[in-house]
Amino acid sequence: MREFRIDVPESDLDDLRDRLARTRWPDAETASGWNQGVPLEYARELCDHWARRYDWRRCEAELNALPQFRTGLDGGGDDSVEVHLLHVRSRHERALPLLLTHGWPGSIVEFLGVIDALTDPPDPRDAFHLVIPSLPGYGFSGKPTVPGWGVERIATAWAQLMDRLGYDRYAAQGGDWGAMITSALGTGAPENLVGIHLTMPMAAPPPEGEGSPLTPAEQEALASRKTFQKVGTGYSSEQSTRPQTLGYGLADSPSGQCMWVVEKFWDWTDCAGHPENVISRDRLLDNVMLYWLPGAGASSARLYWESYKRRRMDEVPVPTGVTLFPQELIRLPRHWIERRYTDLRHWSEPAVGGHFAAMEQPDVFVDELRTFFRKLR
Secondary structure (H helix, E strand, O other): OEEOOOOOOHHHHHHHHHHHHOOOOOOOOOOOOOOOOOOHHHHHHHHHHHHHOOOHHHHHHHHHOOOEEEEEEOOOOOOOEEEEEEEEOOOOOOOEEEEEEOOOOOOHHHHHHHHHHHHOOOOHHHOEEEEEEOOOOOOOOOOOOOOOOOHHHHHHHHHHHHHHOOOOOEEEEEOOHHHHHHHHHHHHOHHHEEEEEEOOOOOOOOOOOOOOOOOHHHHHHHHHHHHHHHHOOHHHHHHHHOHHHHHHHHHHOHHHHHHHHHHHHHHOOOOOOOHHHOOOHHHHHHHHHHHHOOOOHHHHHHHHHHHHHHOOOOOEOOOEEEEOOOEOOOOOOHHHHHHHEOOEEEEEOOOOOEOOHHHHOHHHHHHHHHHHHHOOO
């Protein structure tokens, strides 16, 4: 476990600004709004801000103010990956260790706004020690050089990480890929887990004739899922089949990498039509920078190639809490979830929020974690 500090060379920032200044823009969309993707006018405005006014050193200082480490993890395989993590311990000795796992196109930036509230709450009995790793191939973690780093292997690596940090009993939370990795951890290492909390749990439908009747709200949610599968999954089809081909454009063009990420913050947040209604422009770019600076476009996409069509729905026996936000991109019926998560103890459906819960609704996110894990301490 080696201490780590981010120190991006100024030449990398100069290169970014030069590339942005030389962007070769496409023609404008022929449909209104975001129907064909990120509108040209907004793309140019955002990239102009990125080049002229955005300050990476602010974000770098924010991250460097937190304890950071890198450590090699093999996940039970022959090769290892250097994983970058934040390890923020609470001042309260009886704090519960909590592993927070992000997904795509997120990063550890998702959790920066909730760290203080989780580590130093009004009631010390709600305190957490936080472990926030960057997924292999994401952010400042190393990039796998051979196949095999899918969901289950990352979960094994996370168990190794928590053991290395000296935590033999801990909680875990995740959304997106983080939910799948956290679920795999609950299957593979249940003896170490106090419980898990998920914001996008996945489960197979029950056999025909065995499930409970769907409520109108559940029918609407499944209809939305079908629409998403029809018009919103182009990114996952490409990343799960040809991530290397996609990676050339993402590695070479900052505007391309930016729009590949930011479009999802429009589509997956509860933002009333514009991502900056819920997440600031600079915070959006902070997250993009964790893809651009390390050239993680291809390496992050490979997680889809490794796991998207190999998703397992193994039973998860540990105490589980679910918070299902109204604009989550996949909202499955509760009785589907209960068949997989056999010790479901908490179910909540807040009035607002979307896929990037900790960024969009930090107060709600924190309250949900406190409420669920309070019962398990």
